Amino acid sequence: MAEEIVRVEDLRKLFPRKVRREGAKPWTRVIPGRGSVTEPFVAVDGVSFEIRRGEIFGLLGPNGAGKTTTIRMLSTLLEPTSGSATINGYDIRKQTSLVRQSLGAVLTGERSIYWKLTGRENLEYFATLYHMPPRTAKQRIQELLERLDLAHRADEYVERYSSGMKQRIAIAKALLANPPVLLLDEPTIGLDPQSARNLRELVLEVRSEGRTILLTTHYMEEADLLSDRVGIIDSGRIIALDTPERLKGSLRQLDVMKLELHDYDPALDGVLASIPAVENVVSSPAGNDGAWYVSLHARDTRAVLPSVIELVGSRSGRITNLQVAQPTLEDVFIAHTGKQLRD
Amino acid sequence: MGQSTLTAPSDTLARPRVSAGSTLRVLLAVARKEWIIFTRYPTWVIAIIVWPVIFPLGYIFTAKALGGPNGASLHAFERLAGTSDYISYIVMGTVMWMWLNMTLWDIGFHLREEQMRGTLESNWLCPVPRLLMMMGASLAKLSTSFIFLILTVIEFRLVFGVSLVRGNVPLLLAVVLLTMPSIYGIGVMFASLVIRFREANAMVFLVRGLVSVFCGITYPLAVLPVWMHGVAQFIPITYAIRDTRAAALSNASFAQVAPDLAKLGAFAVVLPVLGCLAFAYTERRARRTGSLAQY
Numbered sequence: 001m002a003e004e005i006v007r008v009e010d011l012r013k014l015f016p017r018k019v020r021r022e023g024a025k026p027w028t029r030v031i032p033g034r035g036s037v038t039e040p041f042v043a044v045d046g047v048s049f050e051i052r053r054g055e056i057f058g059l060l061g062p063n064g065a066g067k068t069t070t071i072r073m074l075s076t077l078l079e080p081t082s083g084s085a086t087i088n089g090y091d092i093r094k095q096t097s098l099v100r101q102s103l104g105a106v107l108t109g110e111r112s113i114y115w116k117l118t119g120r121e122n123l124e125y126f127a128t129l130y131h132m133p134p135r136t137a138k139q140r141i142q143e144l145l146e147r148l149d150l151a152h153r154a155d156e157y158v159e160r161y162s163s164g165m166k167q168r169i170a171i172a173k174a175l176l177a178n179p180p181v182l183l184l185d186e187p188t189i190g191l192d193p194q195s196a197r198n199l200r201e202l203v204l205e206v207r208s209e210g211r212t213i214l215l216t217t218h219y220m221e222e223a224d225l226l227s228d229r230v231g232i233i234d235s236g237r238i239i240a241l242d243t244p245e246r247l248k249g250s251l252r253q254l255d256v257m258k259l260e261l262h263d264y265d266p267a268l269d270g271v272l273a274s275i276p277a278v279e280n281v282v283s284s285p286a287g288n289d290g291a292w293y294v295s296l297h298a299r300d301t302r303a304v305l306p307s308v309i310e311l312v313g314s315r316s317g318r319i320t321n322l323q324v325a326q327p328t329l330e331d332v333f334i335a336h337t338g339k340q341l342r343d
Numbered sequence: 344m345g346q347s348t349l350t351a352p353s354d355t356l357a358r359p360r361v362s363a364g365s366t367l368r369v370l371l372a373v374a375r376k377e378w379i380i381f382t383r384y385p386t387w388v389i390a391i392i393v394w395p396v397i398f399p400l401g402y403i404f405t406a407k408a409l410g411g412p413n414g415a416s417l418h419a420f421e422r423l424a425g426t427s428d429y430i431s432y433i434v435m436g437t438v439m440w441m442w443l444n445m446t447l448w449d450i451g452f453h454l455r456e457e458q459m460r461g462t463l464e465s466n467w468l469c470p471v472p473r474l475l476m477m478m479g480a481s482l483a484k485l486s487t488s489f490i491f492l493i494l495t496v497i498e499f500r501l502v503f504g505v506s507l508v509r510g511n512v513p514l515l516l517a518v519v520l521l522t523m524p525s526i527y528g529i530g531v532m533f534a535s536l537v538i539r540f541r542e543a544n545a546m547v548f549l550v551r552g553l554v555s556v557f558c559g560i561t562y563p564l565a566v567l568p569v570w571m572h573g574v575a576q577f578i579p580i581t582y583a584i585r586d587t588r589a590a591a592l593s594n595a596s597f598a599q600v601a602p603d604l605a606k607l608g609a610f611a612v613v614l615p616v617l618g619c620l621a622f623a624y625t626e627r628r629a630r631r632t633g634s635l636a637q638y
């Protein structure tokens with residue numbers, strides 16, 4: 001039995017994208033091919049990774065990084081422009097039916113199920129689409145409903161469910177055919193903190209049954225908490241791939257400083273970065289009241305601290321909090337790209 | 344979360360047990376799901392019970408007004424139409440038109456609705472040919488249409504005392520059955536175009552506008568200018584309307600409408616094939632451009 005249940009090799013996806021032609025008159029837009037030209041846009045740019053059986057693999061990256069596009073290619077909804085991938089040994093281009101039978105996927109969360117059907121009706125419907133014999137399906141559905149704590153509401157319309165319950169029905173749907181691989185695209189997006197926590201627990205439980213999970217997220221805590229290994233993806237490329245510990249460990253020679261400031265001028269980022277021994281500086285406003293967060297990676301905190309305080313002070317900013325922190329996956333992202341995960 | 348643990352994933356289960364039975368079950372499951380959702384929106388009552396009677400009324404009263412007192416000027420109509428029963432004449436045309444119209448909206452918007460709901464992709468993630476699901480949905484719409492047709496017949500019997508099923512009944516049924524594949528072929532073609540262009544209203548209005556003008560839903564084609572006849576003969580509904588009227592109102596024989604039946608038969612082959620091609624094209628294109636995820 002192959003150790004690697006998902007293999008992705010040099011997967012690329014170009015989308016045709018309409019770009020307004022230079023100098024085109026506004027009214028030519030209505031004539032196809034006159035006001036715009038179609039240019040290929042690279043959404044996924046040669047991604048390779050392997051997922052071992054029983055592993056949770058996280059794809060972490062900012063908006064537009066190519067996470068969803070990658071997962072949609074693996075689930076046979078999108079055709080790769082080039083490259084190849086196998087799931088459970090089946091080729092995603094040539095053996096689409098077998099790939100789909102081997103996969104449970106939740107791509108659009110609560111929107112992937114019918115709100116005008118009850119939870120049970122949804123599952124019965126999809127069970128048929130996975131060619132499950134009716135009797136097996138019935139049992140399996142009851143088992144899943146109980147397991148996901150939905151049995152008492154199973155015969156209500158989904159539209160009356162909370163977001164967390166809808167998401168659980170969507171996951172139940174993905175687990176119906178007992179697939180060895182689960183693909184989850186941003187599984188906790190839009191959930192309240194409690195539901196998100198429950199869902200993460202569920203993901204861990206599902207893994208402990210021996211299933212392999214590929215999930216995408218742009219929450220670094222989530223990737224850190226859930227994943228056995230994380231691929232950090234940006235602009236369609238995987239820029240780092242390892243266990244969360246080792247990724248963070250790779251920054252050990254750097255100190256990570258988190259500053260909270262008042263009246264900060266982001267133009268100062270560049271000036272701070274020019275202090276010798278400072279490697280990366282990124283800043284973001286922390287609300288509307290003039291507070292800012294600044295993350296600063298330095299080879300030696302003690303040496304740079306006076307310069308940092310002096311520089312910030314000279315520009316009328318005020319440091320309200322400063323700590324030297326453990327590096328997070330976000331810092332790994334900053335170290336590789338010079339950007340923040342969220343902006 | 345509950346206590347019981349689930350059975351571990353198995354590679355044997357991952358192999359689909361596809362059989363003729365499971366394929367048929369898929370078809371029926373899709374149809375059943377469509378049907379359930381349809382009936383859970385209260386507007387269905389209007390669509391299949393109220394509308395069939397309301398819609399032709401305008402035409403019927405127009406005809407009554409133009410016909411003059413006691414239908415004095417109806418003989419002109421009779422000369423062209425071959426019958427003076429203008430109520431049945433109009434109803435046969437409007438029913439055909441409503442059937443087509445219903446199908447265009449129902450099937451035409453089927454994929455689009457699934458797309459906007461977000462369920463299209465979760466269906467397409469299943470190990471089932473996508474055309475099969477489209478056919479399942481068409482089957483559901485077909486059953487709605489049948490109920491619609493039957494209710495229409497009953498309602499006209501009760502409201503106007505007009506029997507629509509009369510004359511050469513076997514021929515009447517044959518024409519309806521022979522028209523079905525064309526209507527559903529057009530429906531599937533529509534469904535594909537609708538998600539391709541993400542806009543359907545304009546196209547539906549165009550098609551049903553063409554049909555209502557060219558196919559003679561309320562008047563004999565003889566009143567149309569010659570060039571319009573040319574267009575009409577490329578629309579299957581023209582023959583469907585003409586022949587249901589011939590069968591029911593003039594008691595025509597199979598032999599009398601044989602040329603029309605042959606043409607309807609040809610449409611019944613060509614249009615579903617075109618529908619499937621359009622669907623295949625849209626599916627392929629969607630996989631290349633990812634257009635399904637956008638709305």
Ligand SMILES: Nc1ncnc2c1ncn2[C@@H]1O[C@H](COP(=O)(O)OP(=O)(O)OP(=O)(O)O)[C@@H](O)[C@H]1O
Binds near residue numbers: 017041061067218632
């Ligand atoms: N069907 C499409 N046609 C054209 N461009 C697309 C299409 N789908 C995605 N893109 C583009 O490809 C890039 C990657 O998108 P993708 O949805 O994979 O990102 P993501 O990592 O999932 O981001 P997010 O966190 O916002 O979900 C984006 O720039 C997006 O605009």
Ligand SMILES: [Mg+2]
Binds near residue numbers: 067186
């Ligand atoms: Mg995404």
